[in-house]
Every structure is written in C-alpha cells, then in structure tokens.
Amino acid sequence: MTVNPARRPLIVGSGIAGLYVALRSHEMGLRPTIVTKARLEESNTRYAQGGIAAAIGPDDSPALHLADTVRAGDGLVDRAAARVLTSEAPARIADLVRYGVPFDTVEGQIALGQEAAHSRRRILHAGGDATGLSIEEALKRHVLAAGIEVRERTILRALRPGGKDGPVPVISDAEGRRAEVLVSQPVILATGGAGSLYRQSSNPSIATGEGVAIAFRAGALLADMEFIQFHPTVFWREGAPRFLISEALRGEGAVLRNSAGERFMVGLHPDAELAPRDVVARAIDREIQRTGHPAVYLDATGIPRDRLFARFPSICRFLAAYGIDPSRDEIPVTPAAHFMIGGVATDLEGRTSVRGLYACGEVASTGVHGANRLASNSLLEGVVFGERVARRLAHPADGAPKPPGTVVEFPWRPGAGPQGDMAVFEEVRDLLWNDVGIVRSASGLESALETLEGLGHNVEPARPDDLADPIANAVLTAALVARAALTRTESRGAHYRIDHPRARPAWLRHIGLRRPARAARAK
Ligand code: SIN
DSSP: OOOOTTOOOEEEOOSHHHHHHHHHHHHTTOOOEEEOSSOTTOSSGGGOOSOEEOOOSTTOOHHHHHHHHHHHTTTOOOHHHHHHHHHHHHHHHHHHHHTTOOBOEETTEEOEEOOTTOSSOOEEOBTTTOHHHHHHHHHHHHHHHTTOEEEOSEEEEEEESOOSSSOEEEEEETTSOSOEEOOSOOEEEOOOOOGGGSSSBSSOTTOOOHHHHHHHHTTOOEEOTTOEEEEEEEEOOTTSOOOBOOHHHHHTTOEEEOTTSOOTTTTTOTTGGGSOHHHHHHHHHHHHHHHOOSOEEEEOTTSOHHHHHHHOHHHHHHHHTTTOOTTTSOEEEEEEEEEEOOEEEOOTTSBOSSTTEEEOGGGEEOSTTTTSOOTTOHHHHHHHHHHHHHHHHHSOOOOOOOOOSEEEEOOOOOOSBOOOOHHHHHHHHHHHHHHSSSSBOHHHHHHHHHHHHHHHHHHSBSSTTSOOOHHHHHHHHHHHHHHHHHHOOSOBTTBOBTTBOSOOGGGOSOEEEEOOGGGOOOO
C-alpha cells in the first residue's frame, strides 16, 4: 500500500512518544507537525532517571518481562498489550541505539540496572541517571535534522468533531491568545501525564493532564483514571523543589530508614525496599503519619562512593546543592505523584474511540500497566506504541479500543467560566494530594469531587464554542481521577481505599469514563 504524503498528522506533545511518532511517521513518508506547550525538549521524559526496561540480557526473555509486568499490575494488566510491550521492546531499543541514544555500557555491552519488582537486571540507562534527557536529546536532534515542523509554546485547545480525516484541532499560543482552527487531520495526543496536578509531584510543572480533559470533551472514552502511581522517594526539604531520587538507587542497595533510624520495610514485604512501588509509597506515608516527621531517609552509604557518583551523577549533583553527600549522609525523601497509569483508552495501535484521534505514551491507556506500572516500562511504552501509531498513520484503518468492564457516564456540564486563575490550580493540587492521594476514602473523594464540580462551574466555558483554558482542563482532569477513584470500591495496585482495604474479585475489571452521548461536544 502506498502512503499518502499529504496526510499531515498533528502530534501534540514532545516527550518520547511525540518525538518518536514524529520521526517514524516522517520516515514512513508522512509530514507530521509537532505542537508543544513549552520548548521542544521540555517534557516529563527529560526528567526520567532510572531508565527503560527491555529483556536484552542473556538470562532474560520477553516472557519473564511480561510475567513481571503482569504481576506488578495486580490483576488488571491487559495481557495482549503487555505482550506487545515486552516482545517489541528489544527492537525499539535497537531503534534508539540507531538514533544515537548513548546507553551506558560495561565491557562493550549495554549495562543493565535493577529496579523494584523486576526479576532480572533489565533497566537500560544513559548518562548514569540521565536516561530521559539522553533519549530526549537524541530524538530531538533527529527531529530537527529531518526538518519536521515544530511549533513551540503552542497548546491544543479543543478537538472539534466532524472532520473527514480526523478531528478539527484548535490550537493557540501558550498564553491562550491567537486561537487557530486547523483543517481536519489525524491528531496524536502525546501530552504526557498529570502529576503536577498534585501538591507533591516528581513531574515538571507542564504535566497537567490536559490531553485527557480535551479528549473527554471531544467524546473520547477514558480508562483507569483512578490509578495514579506515587513514587516512594522524592527529595524532601522545606522550601526545596521536589526532585526524583531514582528507584535504581534502591536497586543498587540503598535502604529506607525512619526518623529513628529503623529499616521499616524489612518484615513488611519479602522484597523489603524493592517491593512494588505502591507498597513502599504507602509504607513511607504511614511512617510519616505515625511519627509526625515530614520525611523518611534513603541510606545509600552502603554503595561504594565511586559507583554512587558514576551511576547517579545528576542526583549527586542535585544533593550537593543542599549540602548532602549520599556516600556519607542519608537523603530525606517523601512519596509524590509520579505517573498517570490510565488515560485516553486506545487499542494496540493507539486508536481512541474518536475516529482519527490517536493517543500514545503516558496520556494513553492501553491497559499495559494494569493497576500499577512496573518501573521503567513508561519510556518503553512511548516507543513501542509510538511505532505502532506511526505504522497505523501510514496505513490507516478503522479500529477502536475494547470497552472497559464498567463505563461510567460522567456529566461535566458547561459552567459560567472561564473565570479561573492560578489560585484555582493551587486549590486543585491540595485537593488531589489530600483527598485523592496515596490513601483514599469515600468521604474524602466525595468531598473532593463536590469541590471540583463547584470549581468546574466557575471555569468551564458556558457555550460549546468557547474554548476551555488550562485551568478548566486541570479541574476536569482532577475530577475525572476523583470520579473513577470513588467508583472503585476496593484497593488494588496504586489505588488504596482505607474504607475498602482489600482487592475484590468483582473489581477485576477496568473502569471507563465518558461524557453522556448527548453532552459529548468538542469545543
Ligand atoms: C525512577 O528512576 O525511579 C523512575 C523510573 C520509573 O518511573 O519508571
């Protein structure tokens, strides 16, 4: 089949998924454009430390990687998606090497690190702990060399229905001025996650989840929105920025201690500090609540100094600015929102329930992570499903995601807005952290949802043709997480309800969210 080069996919976002779809679709003969809300290289990918997982070691196999992914996902991993992820991983790593990603090596072989819940060493890294940065820079170089059109400081405002080739995107500059209605074209959401909607977050401030809000308004089905992964160890100091302290440090032997110096993970889980992320994050949260001390401590002093500084140069540099030498000093850490497991529901080729609208990377929900993402499967997801999206763009055919077991119709009504300001955004961050965070309850979720609906009334535009602004998107995304979390009356993976502390077999199904059909409109 020949490729129609006139097809001009619009890729929204410039993390690993967006850059990869752009490069690969361009190589397949298409003419993509990237729009991105900040600079081309600014994305969540840039801050990813630990690495990218792939079964390339002599003692490893995609089947083992699949088994670990399924186990971490606590009953909800879509096996077909995880099989795609793990079996296509080695080929995508070869692509990244071809694009010049300088993975670290030992004696000429790619070095493989260890992270929690992986049964083998299979974490590729670059620049020690600068894996995301190294990948982002390599892909960016190729995007620029290929002459792919890039529009920086440009945001997607809406997806209007009715186009022949896909939705009709409306974009504007980052300040919301100069709205531009584009022609109908395939749109690929690669807008990343929503971590910075939480008060404590490992994400950069651009990670505000607008992709899900815009897709939801356009009538797209969402899935698994209740599953927000909290990273156990983010640097804590009053007034200091939160900074990820990679799980790979625990993979290399660092241990957690409470303020009394005790190793509280021993006895709690057979894998102690390398237990699944949700277990470690909740244990730290409990220690913080129990002791009233705002942090616990990561003790990396058992790792030889040379090794520590060679393997984790960015972390060591960051800590030095706070007078901490991790070969001598313990590192104060706290959990923080890290990864949006759910998102816009897609099939295995990135197709959403809206014709011509694709999603990949963190904004998408393929079901590959289940209820709890395995460490270092997220950069991998960006390239594996990015490749599949690019191929589908080159040879389009209709398809749609499987409907989740439960679909909740969530009426999000037009409001009296837009009247939001940054104070609303800050309120959302506190609400999510306090009531839709690591430990949830019906009363907290109901109260958060009620407040968010009230805020929504002020910020959601009144008329279908008015454009929602970033504050309205933040409020809606937060409400979608709260709605799904209230619906799931059990605890599973990253979703923990103190009023339903156990997993229930009846909830071995995904929760979808969509607008009621009559209300679905694309503003
Ligand atoms: C980390 O380096 O700890 C983060 C890796 C990940 O989230 O996959």
